[in-house]
Amino acid sequence: MASSSDAALTLTSTAICVALIVARCFYRLIFRCHIHTTCHRRWRIDDFYMTIAVLPLIGRAVCILLSFTLNPDHTYDPATEAEAQTWGQSVESIDGDRELSHKLLIPARIFYAMFLWCLKLGLLAFYSRFIDVFRWGKLVTDALWWFIIATFIAVFITILAECRPLSLLWALNYDDTKVACNRAVGNLILMAVCNIIINIALIILPFPMLRHLRLDIKEKVQLGFLFSVGAVLVAITILRIPLILNESVSQRSRSMVISPPFSVLGLC
Numbered sequence: 001m002a003s004s005s006d007a008a009l010t011l012t013s014t015a016i017c018v019a020l021i022v023a024r025c026f027y028r029l030i031f032r033c034h035i036h037t038t039c040h041r042r043w044r045i046d047d048f049y050m051t052i053a054v055l056p057l058i059g060r061a062v063c064i065l066l067s068f069t070l071n072p073d074h075t076y077d078p079a080t081e082a083e084a085q086t087w088g089q090s091v092e093s094i095d096g097d098r099e100l101s102h103k104l105l106i107p108a109r110i111f112y113a114m115f116l117w118c119l120k121l122g123l124l125a126f127y128s129r130f131i132d133v134f135r136w137g138k139l140v141t142d143a144l145w146w147f148i149i150a151t152f153i154a155v156f157i158t159i160l161a162e163c164r165p166l167s168l169l170w171a172l173n174y175d176d177t178k179v180a181c182n183r184a185v186g187n188l189i190l191m192a193v194c195n196i197i198i199n200i201a202l203i204i205l206p207f208p209m210l211r212h213l214r215l216d217i218k219e220k221v222q223l224g225f226l227f228s229v230g231a232v233l234v235a236i237t238i239l240r241i242p243l244i245l246n247e248s249v250s251q252r253s254r255s256m257v258i259s260p261p262f263s264v265l266g267l268c
Helices: 004-030 045-052 054-070 081-087 091-103 105-131 137-161 185-204 207-212 217-246 251-265
Strands: none
Touching (some): 004 045, 004 054, 045 105, 054 091, 081 091, 091 105, 105 137, 105 185, 105 207, 185 217, 207 217
């Protein structure tokens, strides 16, 4: 069985994010504004991105829970006769479960990237409504949109191409030769770097429009602080990398450190 703490953390963080996203979507649908055509409460493309982000979020949680259920320790070592007797299963059955648990990490990592990148596209679409009125706005948002798409493709490729052949991602260590690529360090670092770059760009993006707003200094400072909240995500991304690497990049450490930011990301 999966560790109760691992399962509770995954389920709790997923439930919080889903609740926040669903609440936001219901607010847009039920409390719609018809005062003017540019009312922020109309259903727009950023709401669509936020809505579909729920699907990979749930998919990731299901894959992680099944993976830890099949292989609680997430070991790559083949089962022993003693373990088979303890669990009341055959060695072949346990080995099959362990291989399947590692296979489930592939869609889990893809779903995680899809969730994050949907949120980034949603936030970019939201900001684009305000900065596209400037001459530079459309050019910048289009360039950033394509950059987000390109980085997602790069992350997707590293998930599938880091181990050659792909079967090394789930192969057990039958010959006592440990495979380094199944730790997915390349994918971890690339995702972190892309996250940091995109988040910093999204933090900076809305600031130029502040000087065009007819607000007093206090209100502009408050808006600036709100835009800067994304810096927390950058700090989390930077801090969690050494934490995960210090744990030898185990899937347990990746899941434990990645899950809490989900609750913050849902606020976007």
